[in-house]
Structure formats: structure tokens, C-alpha cells
Amino acid sequence: MTKDPERFWNPYLAGVALGLVLLATYLLTGKGLGASGASFRLGVAAIQAVAPAHVAEVPLMAATTEDGSPLRYWLVFELVGVVLGGFLGAWTSGRLRGETLKGPTFPSRSRWALALGGGALMGVGAQLARGCASGQALSGGALMSAGAWAFFLAFFGGGYALAALVRRQWS
Amino acid sequence: MIFPTELFAQDALTPISLLGAVALGAGFGFVLERSGFGRAQKLVAQFYLTDMAVFRVMFTAVVTAALGTSLLAAVGLLDLKAVTVNYPTFLWPMVAGGLLVGAGFVTSGYCPGTSVVAAASGKLDGLLTVAGVVIGAVAYAEAQPALAAFHDSGKLGGVFLYQLLNLPPIGLAAIIAVAAVGCFIGAGKIERLVHAARLARAAPAASTPAR
Numbered sequence: 001m002t003k004d005p006e007r008f009w010n011p012y013l014a015g016v017a018l019g020l021v022l023l024a025t026y027l028l029t030g031k032g033l034g035a036s037g038a039s040f041r042l043g044v045a046a047i048q049a050v051a052p053a054h055v056a057e058v059p060l061m062a063a064t065t066e067d068g069s070p071l072r073y074w075l076v077f078e079l080v081g082v083v084l085g086g087f088l089g090a091w092t093s094g095r096l097r098g099e100t101l102k103g104p105t106f107p108s109r110s111r112w113a114l115a116l117g118g119g120a121l122m123g124v125g126a127q128l129a130r131g132c133a134s135g136q137a138l139s140g141g142a143l144m145s146a147g148a149w150a151f152f153l154a155f156f157g158g159g160y161a162l163a164a165l166v167r168r169q170w171s
Numbered sequence: 172m173i174f175p176t177e178l179f180a181q182d183a184l185t186p187i188s189l190l191g192a193v194a195l196g197a198g199f200g201f202v203l204e205r206s207g208f209g210r211a212q213k214l215v216a217q218f219y220l221t222d223m224a225v226f227r228v229m230f231t232a233v234v235t236a237a238l239g240t241s242l243l244a245a246v247g248l249l250d251l252k253a254v255t256v257n258y259p260t261f262l263w264p265m266v267a268g269g270l271l272v273g274a275g276f277v278t279s280g281y282c283p284g285t286s287v288v289a290a291a292s293g294k295l296d297g298l299l300t301v302a303g304v305v306i307g308a309v310a311y312a313e314a315q316p317a318l319a320a321f322h323d324s325g326k327l328g329g330v331f332l333y334q335l336l337n338l339p340p341i342g343l344a345a346i347i348a349v350a351a352v353g354c355f356i357g358a359g360k361i362e363r364l365v366h367a368a369r370l371a372r373a374a375p376a377a378s379t380p381a382r
Contacts, residue, residue: 008205008206008207008213008224009202009205009206009207011206011224011227011228011231012227012231012355014202014205014206014228014231015227015228015229015230015231015232015234015235016231016232016235017202018199018202018203018206018228018229018231018232018235019231019232019233019234019235019236019239020235020236020239021195021198021199021202022199022232022235022236023235023236023239023240024195024198025195026174026175026236026240026249026254027174027175027176027243027249028174028175028176028178028179028191028195029175029176029179029180029181029188029191029192029195030175030176030180030181030253030254030257031181031254031257032254032257032258033195033196033199033284034284035282035283035284035287036283036284036304036308039283039287039301039304039305039308040305040308040309040312042305043305043306043308043309044309044312047309058312058313058315058316059312059315059316060311060312060315061309061312067184072184073184074181074182074184074188074189074192075181075192077189077192077193077196078192078193078195078196078199079196079287080192080193080196081192081193081194081195081196081197081198081199081200082196082197082199082200082203082284082287082288082291083200083287083290083291084193084196084197084200084291085196085197085198085199085200085201085202085203085204085288086200086201086203086204086209086287086288086289086290086291086292087200087291087292088197088200088201088204089200089201089202089203089204089205089209089288089292090204090209090288090291090292090293093204093205095204095209095210095292096292096293097292097293098293098295099293099294099295100294100295100296101210101211101212101280101289101294101296101297102211102296111296112295112296112299114278114279114280115279115280115281115296115297115299115300115303116279116299116300116302116303116306117275117278117279117303118274118275118276118277118278118279118280118281118300118303119275119279119281119283119286119299119300119301119302119303119304119305119306119307120275120303120304120306120307120310121271121272121274121275121278121279121303121307122271122272122275122276122279122282122283122300122303122304122307123275123283123303123304123305123306123307123308123309123310123311124268124271124307124308124310124311125267125268125269125270125271125272125273125274125275125307126268126272126283126304126307126308127268127307127308127311127312127315128264128265128267128268128271128311128322129261129264129265129267129268129269129272130259130261130264130265130268132272132282132283132284133229133272133276133282133283133284133285134199134282134283134284136265136268136269137229137233137269138229138232138233139258140258141233141237142232142233142235142236142237142240143237143240143251143254143255143258143331144237144331144332144333144340144343144344144347145255145258145260145329145330145331145332146260146262146327146330146331146332146335147258147259147260147261147262147265147327147330148258148260148265149332150260150262150265150266150269151265151266151268151269151272152269153269154265154266154267154268154269154270154273155269155270155272155273155276156273157269157270157273158269158270158271158272158273158274158275158276158277159217159218159273159274159276159277160218160273160277161270161273161274162273162274162277162278163215163218163219163277166277166278167219169280170212170215
């Protein structure tokens, strides 16, 4: 079979597959999927290695160390799975390649700055919202949580509001 | 009630629950990658109305899991309350957080989950987005004591749309499924309009002789 990096799954079939993974997660574990919580815990673990007293002073950080290490957490292991699954998917589809995704005329350094800055905005937003697109919009949304649907609508609002301003990075 | 199972519970942290975590995460990452969500251009196309795959995949997944959970609850196989208890609503920080995550998504080209998939596919911008998410989350945690009033504002506890509408969960899930079909037809129309407008704009430029 030849690999075509431009070929993706049909979005509706992909959506059903994603929904079934989420459903299996609820049934087996009682909670949904997530990404931002585990990312936060990576940062807390790094700080704990150099300044454990500081971690104990910051309430949101201290709350992650109840079981000892902030990395002793289901979603951290799930995120390790996401890395493996993402790698496997990219490798078997011919999309595994070291590169920076950007428009042909846009400077790499500016793209890196936007990626880092946009990531930081999401880190703040996900802490406020108790979850990101995975943990709140997808997992909370499927349970029809009012807060998750408010998040979902605000997420699209925030994206459309800023889209024109950052479009140049793709040209 | 058979589900949710205790054996794989997220707070169990036994070898078997952690193995389950890696396996379910791998399924999640693989599906995201195959959806094209390891590629920033495919993701941000949602916000330039040229390819609404993000909306289609996410909304289909929400409908699938909503139908699945509410159906299993209706036939007595799933204790829905044991799952929904983990999803309280804090209205104002969730609205503010949604705006910030949306703004960060279109800026970085990823969401916190898809940036991990992109990083695992070798994309440097994806890796930097992951780093940004970690930095932003840690910075927020540092500032949170000063923002505590807003952080806990709009605290409504567990509020679910079917309660507000006085419907059984399965009834609302079915209505959302029907609404989704209408939204997908609308999304296709918008894509075709945007595509036609782009072609119309490109056509005069294409007929101009090159200098």
C-alpha cells in the first residue's frame, strides 16, 4: 500500500472513531479525555525538582502533589499514549517529518514565536476553564454540561475574533 | 449498573488502570493524527472557513459519545451521575477560558491536545506550542491566588443542558444529533461560498499577463 500524506480519514468517520474512544474512556474510567491538565503537571514536576517549597505554596500546584509526584496521574499516562498514537499515525501515513509548519514566505522565527505565545494563551485559558478543547469542549460537551457548551461557543468566538490578525503566517 | 468500571478508574492508579490510560490515549492520538489534526493548516482552516473538518470531527464525536452514554444510561448499564459529577460548571471562567483557548488555537495553529500529536509527528511549531501551554498554565497558577474571586465565579455545580430543558438525556442527545446534520449541511454551503469567492478573486489576477 502506498502512503499518501495528503490523505486523511473522512471527518464523519473520524468523528465517530473519536466519539467511541471517548465513550470507552467514560465507561472504563468514569472520566473523559484531556490534554492541558497533564501539560500543567509536567511544568509543576519541573519546578518541584528545583523548588519543592514553592510548589507547596501555590494552591493550584500543591493540589497536584497529593499523591506525591504531580506525574502520578491518569491523564499524564494518557498523554504518553497520545504521543505514541500520534507518532504511530504519522509514521504509518508518511507524515512523520521534522519541519516547521508555516506559509512559504513567513519567517520561521516569527512562526515559532506565535506557536509559543498561542500555546501560552491556551495554557492560561485551560486553567481558567478546567480543561481545553479535549477536556472541556469534547469530554464535557458530550455529557451536555452547560459550562462545556459555553466554553465550546466561546472557543469558536475567540478563534474567529483573532483569525484575520494572525492569517499572514500561512501565506 | 456495570459502568463505569472500578478496575480502570482514573483515580485507581494501578498498573492495569495506567496501562488502560496509555492505550486509550494512543487511540485518541491516532484518531487525531488520521483526522489531519497534527497539521496546523488543516486545523486553522476552520477559522478561515475553507475546511471545517475541526467542527465536523468534534461535533460528530460529541454526538457519538452523547448518544452512547445517554443510551447506556437509559437501559441501566451506565451510572451517568458517576461520570457527570466530574464536570461542574464555573460559568464565567469557562467563557473567558474558551475565548483564550480559541485565540491561542488560531495563533499557534493547535489546541493543547493536537499540539502533542504535531510534536510527535516531528513538527517544531507543535513542540513549541506544547511548551507554551506548560508556561501559560504555570504562569496562571502563580497568579491564581490574586484572581481567586474570578477563578471560582459562576460556580453552578453540575448543570447539564437536559436539566435546563427538562428533557431526558437521550432525548436531548437525539435532538443534538439531528441539529448536527443541519449544521454539517450549512458548513458545506459556507465552504462552497468561500471557495467560489476565492476563485472569483483569483480569476482577474490570473488573466493579467506576467511582467
